[in-house]
Amino acid sequence: MACPSNLFATFFIVFVISIASSTAQLSTDYYDSCCPGLLDAVRAQVKLAVDKEPRMGASLLRLFFHDCFVNGCDGSIMLDDTATFTGEKNAAPNRNSTRGFEVIDAIKAAVEQICPGVVSCADILAISARDSVVALGGPSWDVKVGRRDAWTASQAAANTSIPAPTFDLNRLVSSFQAQGLSVKDLVALSGAHTIGQARCTNFRARIYNETNIDGFFARTRQAGCPRTSGAGDNNLAPLDIQTPTSFDNSYFQDLISMRGLLHSDQQLFNGGSTDSLVTSYSQSSSTFNADFVAAMIRMGDIKPLTGSNGEIRKNCRRIN
Numbered sequence: 001m002a003c004p005s006n007l008f009a010t011f012f013i014v015f016v017i018s019i020a021s022s023t024a025q026l027s028t029d030y031y032d033s034c035c036p037g038l039l040d041a042v043r044a045q046v047k048l049a050v051d052k053e054p055r056m057g058a059s060l061l062r063l064f065f066h067d068c069f070v071n072g073c074d075g076s077i078m079l080d081d082t083a084t085f086t087g088e089k090n091a092a093p094n095r096n097s098t099r100g101f102e103v104i105d106a107i108k109a110a111v112e113q114i115c116p117g118v119v120s121c122a123d124i125l126a127i128s129a130r131d132s133v134v135a136l137g138g139p140s141w142d143v144k145v146g147r148r149d150a151w152t153a154s155q156a157a158a159n160t161s162i163p164a165p166t167f168d169l170n171r172l173v174s175s176f177q178a179q180g181l182s183v184k185d186l187v188a189l190s191g192a193h194t195i196g197q198a199r200c201t202n203f204r205a206r207i208y209n210e211t212n213i214d215g216f217f218a219r220t221r222q223a224g225c226p227r228t229s230g231a232g233d234n235n236l237a238p239l240d241i242q243t244p245t246s247f248d249n250s251y252f253q254d255l256i257s258m259r260g261l262l263h264s265d266q267q268l269f270n271g272g273s274t275d276s277l278v279t280s281y282s283q284s285s286s287t288f289n290a291d292f293v294a295a296m297i298r299m300g301d302i303k304p305l306t307g308s309n310g311e312i313r314k315n316c317r318r319i320n
Contacts, residue, residue: 003034003118003146026144026304031123035115042124045107046131049100054245057132058196059100064129065192065299066098067122069179070158072303074150075122077158078104078316085319091158096234097199101317104128108316121316122147126300136195138247139289144300148310151319165202165262169272172264179302181295187268187277188291189299193239194251198261200225201233206263212270217241217259237261249289252282 031038050057067077070088077094078101079087088094089101104124111119123145134140163175176186206213207221226232238244239261240251252269255278260266269278281288311320 003030025306026146026301028142028144030144030146031115031119035111035118037114038111038119039127041110041114042107042127043131045103045110046128047135049103049106050132050135054136054195055197056100056103057136057245057247058192058239059098060103060125060132061129061192062196063098063100063104064125065189066094066158066162067125068299068302069161069163069175071150071152071154071161072305073122073126073147073300074303074305074310075120075125075147075313075316076150076153078121078125078313079150079153079319080317082318085153086155087153088155088158091155091162093162093164094158104316112314117312117314120147120149120310120312122149122304124316129296133247136245136247139293141293141297144297146304146306148305148307149313149316150305150310163264165198165264166205167264167267169267169270169274172267179299181298183274184277184291185295185298187274187281188288188295190265190268191249191251191281191288191292193262193265194243194249195245195247196239197236197244198239199233200235200237201229203237203261203263204229206261206266210263210266212258212266213260214258217257221261239265249281249285252278252288256282 046060063077067073067075070076077088077098081087081090089098104121107124107128108121111124126145126147127143130141130143163172167175172186173183203221204225207218207225208227221237224235224237241254241259242250254260255266255269258266268274314320
């Protein structure tokens with residue numbers, strides 16, 4: 001079901017709301033009639049942001065991931081804390097870590113200029129994630145849209161639902177299965193670490209204490225990440241040492257060379273059940289791209305709010 005056009009909205013919306021919550025589905029053409037300029041507007045803003053700072057592409061992709069893993073892809077990660085409302089931004093996986101909120105604000109403002117009150121922040125996150133991948137040389141896909149924005153957020157769920165960089169393979173698998181995602185989805189989506197950077201505090205233990213790591217790689221990372229906790233915690237290192245601003249399959253090649261930056265990265269190639277997938281993706285970028293696209297689409301289907309559930313926020317940071 002597509003969003004009602006402005007011409008018919010006044011007369012049709014009562015009937016739509018009465019049936020939408022049980023029949024509404026995400027679709028790739030949801031906004032074709034009511035916001036035909038949407039995709040061009042989002043693409044232009046993402047390109048501006050990524051051209052200015054390539055790392056932003058990874059940050060926007062990560063925002064979508066962290067949104068979907070907490071009670072579904074509902075835009076809840078965008079909500080600011082207030083005196084009476086606690087959002088997800090200060091949950092442990094997000095605090096001093098998630099970024100790009102101002103880019104989503106800019107995209108939302110641009111979209112509101114052409115289609116006021118029509119496009120959800122949840123859908124903007126989904127489209128921005130795709131456009132970020134494309135902007136950094138990765139594959140494209142048709143994004144399913146029609147989500148609405150949550151009235152609520154859950155810091156507690158963010159603390160427990162988002163997989164941590166310290167997770168071993170079993171916990172990673174369980175975390176993804178809890179979202180209805182497969183082991184293949186886990187490995188393919190982890191390939192998003194072919195772009196972006198991580199903070200020293202998240203890889204310190206690996207580069208100083210673990211043995212399943214290339215020695216030269218560990219020493220290189222130690223140069224920018226002191227052993228002592230609290231010293232250089234926010235110093236950054238690329239998750240993919242080969243091509244950190246290109247979306248490709250070199251992340252998997254890094255894993256085979258024991259150069260995964262995070263503990264959770266190297267768990268995907270450590271003598272376990274996912275080794276064969278890592279090997280396959282390291283050898284074939286087309287196989288990785290196809291599985292990544294399929295996994296992104298499945299992740300985008302996690303518990304969306306549709307129909308009369310939720311709202312279309314005017315400002316992504318607060319409930320209307």
